[in-house]
Amino acid sequence: MAAAVETNLQPSYIDIDRNVQRAMAPGGLKYWLWVAFCAFLTALGMIFWTNQIYKGLGVTGYGQPNMWAVYITDFVFWVGIAHSGTLISAILFLFRVRWRTAVYRCAETMTVFAVLTAGLFPLIHLGRVWFFYWCVPYPNERFLQPDFRSPLVWDFFAISTYLTISTVFLFTGLIPDLANAREVSTGWRKTLYTILSFGWQGTDRQWRNFSMVYLLLAGFATPLVLSVHSVVSWDFAMTQLPGWHSTIFAPYFVAGAIFSGCGLVLTLIIPMRKLMKIEDLVTIWHLDNLAKVVLLTSLIITYSYATESFMVWYTQDPIEIMTFNQRYYGPQGYLFWMMVACNCAIPLLLFIPRIRTNTVCLFIISIFVNIGMWLERFVIIAGSLATNTEPSQWRFYVPKLTEVVITVGSFGWFLMNFSLFAKFMPIVSMTELKEGIGWLRHAVRETYPYRKAA
Amino acid sequence: MSDGLSRRSFLKLAATAGAAAAIPGCEPAARKIIPYVVPDENVIPGVPTFYATTCSECPAGCGLVARVREGRVIKLEGNPADPISQGSICARGQASLQGLYNPDRLGKPHKRAEDGSLQEIAWDQATKEFNDRLAAAAEAGKDRIAFIGASQGPTLDKVTALWLQAYGSARLAFWERIGEEPARAAADACFGRRDLPLYKLDQAETIISFGADFLETWGSPVEYTRQYADFRTPRMRKGGLTLGKAAYVSARLGSTGARCDEWVAANPGTEGAVAMAVLNVVVNQGWISRDSGVAADAVKNFAAAYDPHTVSEQSGVPVDTINKLGAWFGQADGAVALPGGDDPQTYIAAYILNAVTGNVGRTMVFLDGSPAEAVTRPDQVKTVIQAIRDGQVDVVVVAGGANPVYSMPPAWGFAAALKRVPFVAWMGDAPDETAAAAHLLLPVHHALESWRDTAPRAGVYGLGQPVMQPVFPSRALHDVLIESAHLGAGASAQSIPWENASDAVNAAWQDLQGKLAPDSTGQAFWDDARRKGGVFREAKPAAVKLGSAVLAQKLQPKAASSGPLTLAAFPHIFFYDGRGANKSWLQEIPEPVSQIVWDGWAEMHPDTAAQLGIKESYESTRLYAGIDVVQIDTPNGPIETAVHITSLVKPGVIAMPIGQGHSSYGRYAAGRGANLWAYLPEGTRSLGVQARKTEKRHQLVTPMGKGDMMGRSIIEAMSIGDLVKGVVPEVEGEPHLEGVPHEMYEPFKYTGHKWGMTVDVNSCTGCSACVAACYAENNIGVEGKDNVALGRIMSWIRVERFIPRADEESHGPLLYIAPIMCQQCDHAPCEPVCPVFASSHTSEGLNAQIYNRCIGTRFCENNCPYKVRRFNWYAPEWPEPLNLQLNPDVTVRGAGVMEKCTFCIQRITTAEINARTENRNLVDGEIIPACAQACPARAITFGDLNDPNSAVLKRRADNKLRNYTMLPENNALPQVTYLRTLYREKA
């Protein structure tokens, strides 16, 4: 190990390849047990969903007036998760931020699978899911098309666009690395990589077009990521429901999304770099930078909470005020305060450098961030519905087993996909690391003391 | 019959097929079309036929019109020709359909085997057994047979009597638990006549109810609700616009009290004393009317013992309240005191009060030629029971829905007595507690399947005709009796010349024709009666005078017997004496004031609860109205029931609804709450009890979230003073409303019709007839207790009840009550959020919800400020044969779709089609939604807003000051407006 440290102080191109190839080596029993476990959770979720479709939504804890609750919360949560991926891979790419190179592939993979998971929830939540395709414009004898005024149709377009574009973006960046993998791999893997890499050879002409399309995709992904979560937030902001009807929702949700996303990136990458032994590529220096983003966005959403409450007070609309009063001090007020603790208080610890550079602390904090952001969406969605304009129709929502299991199942589904991808695809971008090898060396030098300490 | 393209058979299938009944393309109607051999000339398949008949749910005897489609009655409405209902009926009347189609009705005759189990037997076998037993009993001697039944109207009761005579017995009892005896006894004592007075509330300026819930169950609720609405509309009196004064003396604030100015919380049982005290005030102030012809000092002496102070101590009513009531009553230009409960003394006191103020003959009228008493007097009933107990009876026949085992006072020991009878025959529709004690069970027709006539009062002769073929292979009660007399009773059956019940009724009406319309022919008279639902004549008021004897006697109003707490039982507005409890609509519709469903409960004042160590441990926002269980120890054993803590009951009183607590009355009734008849002694509805908290938990469920309006503009009120001054009140909870309504775009042009509605909150009494009517008309699913607890009640229209905050009590009504349905907004917030146009606007201004397009995103409900949309969490189910009641013109919604009030679009389209095909214009009032049609108070007006002289616009214009729309700050432009309820400022 010590020797490794010594050598890795000046990692070369080939070191990078070796690390990544080691990570892609066939998984052991532990790995497959983990994947099987995730698959089991997924299956469980599927079973409960099937039952729900068969019997009707009555099997959930839903009721008047809690027409939306856990499912839409999950939806917003997963969409939010997705955003940090695009932020790191696209926005930071445009700003030429160097530390992204090591983590962006992981983040972007997360994006794709998170959107994929998020996309399921609007379906799960439908009363008659077998007619979901009526939200899609298609020629029919009835002359009937979706109503493009409805935020839900915006959602459909935004989410599907986002899924497609981030998939394309991920795949484009993957091509050179797949070509690299092709050269060293054998058997069916070789065929797979050969097909997926489209026979890439890295000639100057290919690189020329590659950089151009990559730049433009990044340029597209940047406004897209902002639009997607704005659209999601408009599902709420466009209604008249007190607690939803607010103009700051779009920026507020985007900030929250990136916050939660970076949180999950940390949650995923910290164990992953250990298990896959790629600490030399994804160094503490990289994590430190990620943590700073988390801290920043945490401060932003803290500000958003403050603004939101201020606006409510400022309108002096008694109905609006009562809704927020209930949000803070109502029967489910404890959720709100838990959320504040997770999103506003705990991340402040990241001001301390020693915590930013301590993987264990980072991991724990990132977990809190995930919980907090899930709660935020739940408080906004279920809470506001529960305390609506019509007091006689107030009712606070309590989930039943079905929602819980399906939510857990969605994590299983996400982690399964992610784990499989991480094993079979280059989870760290070799190309970009080589391009910015100077920074990698810088990072290794930076983090050398911590490694020694560890 | 041709069930060709009619959707009934489909609905049958859809309703039972559960998930398969999902709206899109489920298995279509039965593929077979079987035409008539010979068509019925009066029936056009697909076009409803209307039959006039009478309601049997309570003794008020309202006239009905039954809407029949393809041979199935699908809706009941009031008979406009009938002077009592005048075209509208209560929730119980609406729900008698569910008595007809009740899934727990007895299908075939049953015989109890040795082991106590029931065995199905054939009809002829059953009747043979029945007749043999009767014959044997008749052989054994005189009076060996007892008949206990509910009155079926004069003719059939006569038949019953003759049948019993034929078998040589006179042990006959027509049993009605909420009886007329106190009223009749009091009338006898005061005026020397045993008939029931008629009240004309609309003639009064002051109404004081001494425990009479005349808007719920007392007397003739539909009629009184209508009259009360008139009474409460402000009118010119003594040269000024005034609001009638109403006070409600009772320990519990029911929906009757809620509509009054004053709730006088008197100790249970002391209502009579309070009446006497009021009388005392009236006479001492010299407000006795000259022409009442009673000696002032006689009355003075009579009332002397009841000076306000003593009564105040006894009843817990403040002295000045009593004085105020006295002033209200004495100085009123027309006043009426309404006595309630089972205590004759209360009635006597009230009658005297009415008499001395000269209101007898004005607001309280006796009519000449009142019908004979239908209900047997309690003492005679007791003799019959005594005979049974003494083993002098071999056969007891219990028939026609009387349920003595359930409803007779415990002291009478009827159940025990019945055990000693070798043979008990039960004849009814839904097997009840008495059936559980019977040896032979004979299924007889429901009232809507059989011939009968009613005589609710002088001048009103109701004719009840069968409106459809029997649902089950049952037989008409009196067909069975007549047949049995002819077969079993031998020669003595000569006294029964008729073949069957319809002959008997027909014969009776031939006589009636002789009396009422000598110049008409029997047939013409009969046909006319069948068309109109009876014959209705003006009856002459009788000249009555208060006897002096009554003033000599000393009144001892029954006070509640001793005990730290008092149990005050009140009849549940929907269950009456308990017969309503097996109808799922009535169980699911919340009781208007407590808003509790599917249960029995005990109401306690927070202080009382605190004494018992119970505090509000539940949140209304979880839809629980109560959860702690108390044990109430009565002289007749303990009651365990969950507590509902409310300020609407007097401290120290436990108020409990009557009508639940059935042990066997079908799936909907069985095992809910307690049967209070089993604890209440004869002649009172209150009881001294002890209570203690138990560790048990039982959730009382309500669809009502918060009972506090939070000052929002949902149900608004204004004082009569403001109305006179012409000031529109401020709504404190309302945010800035300048610029509302606001049009951002070019408003949509509604050429042609534009439907709108106005609801007069001042008239609404919360009786929930509209809700029941909506259930019946629109195939609304019944969800059951557990789902209601999850906020899944499906009713499209709900009666909301808000309790004013402490600071509002001085200026506002006692309770805010109003029906809330889809407001059909022009800027409907629910519409733009729907991704698939399932919710969109029609060219006639309706907010349409297209079930088959709905995919169930539920976004619309999130955006609805009024929360009037309902989502099908499960596919609704109608246990056979309830599905036969479904309205073929309305889609049966499946799981996963949103639904809501449509202004009864099926009625609108039908009317429009008729108008177009007869090429004429629609007439205003031609279209009446089910709710408006049912409303006894005429609170709901529906019409065309583009028709300048439509009733709805007129009503809005006439009440400009009171007209408002709910939650206006949403700028949704509702097409339903409300008229503010009126109240009288407290001093």
Add this chain to the structure above:
Amino acid sequence: MSDGIALISTFSSDDECAQGIEALHRAHVHDFSAFAPFPSEKILEATSEARGQGRSPVRWWVLTGGITGILTAIALTVGTSYEWNLNVGGRPIASIPPYIIIMFELMILMGGLSGLLGFLFHSCLPAFDSAAGYRSRFGADKFGLVVRCAENEVSRLESLLRDAGAEDIAREAVITQGVPSHH
């Protein structure tokens, strides 16, 4: 050029490779192609200078895609609104503000997809036959420069490349289709 020799020179760093390209440029040899494991600025500058090319034409694909997207969206939203004039909550039949969102999303979608297509097209991908002179290390840690020339030029170019810093130079007879050429 029916037959010739391919000189496959290997560099360990991208600026050496770039110098090689510049040298070739100065020697007016343009029938070459460079291999690199990552998009090296230096190499790309050198090649585009040598070939006198502007920026990649993929841009135009993206632009057209984007515009098509917007037009499609307009047609879709406004068209379907007027297909059945439904009054929805008193809004105009075609309410443009919400439709802008659809236009934006479709612009991104179509722009991105056509960008991908453009990239594949101009890079002649997929192409599964490995080009002359391709070495697997070129994808890993080495930079390659493959030059095609006639017999007589070989020595001159070799020395040129060595000066530029080529580690090793291999010769290979050219197969007919030879190095993929894009002009």
Add this chain to the structure above:
Amino acid sequence: MNRILIPVALLLFVSGIGTVAFSQRPWAPRVDVQQPIPFSHRVHAGINKIPCEYCHEYARRSETSGVPPVQRCVGCHGSALLGGLKPITQPWTDRHQEPFEIRWNRVYTLPDFVRFVHKPHIWAGVACQECHGPVETMDRVVPVHEINMGFCLNCHVKRGATQDCFVCHH
């Protein structure tokens, strides 16, 4: 990629197929409907020129057009010269059937969520054939048009009739 595409594609495919099948069935035209007796519209409406509404008498007055009662058949067939009662009282195909009880098989059905009323269409002068096709030329009635929403709508648009969803769907 495949791991993403396959589940989505499957979901789309299955639900798509399912929905189409599900939603088409109720009003799918059934050309294979056999009737218990070989009643011929061609003979009655075509050759003998009996107007539709003579037998389907309710069309003008009701939601349903109605199927003629046996009495109406007997009206003509009862007289000896037209072959007497035999043809109708004794169904020819189904021997288990009661006499006088003709169990016709339904040709046209609409799903429950559509409320179609014949009355206004007749009064608006829509000929029976416009929806039911040239019945007078058919021995055994088979549907000509697929009665779906598009079919209704085309006519409503053409004749300027209402296009409110609510009128038929409630």
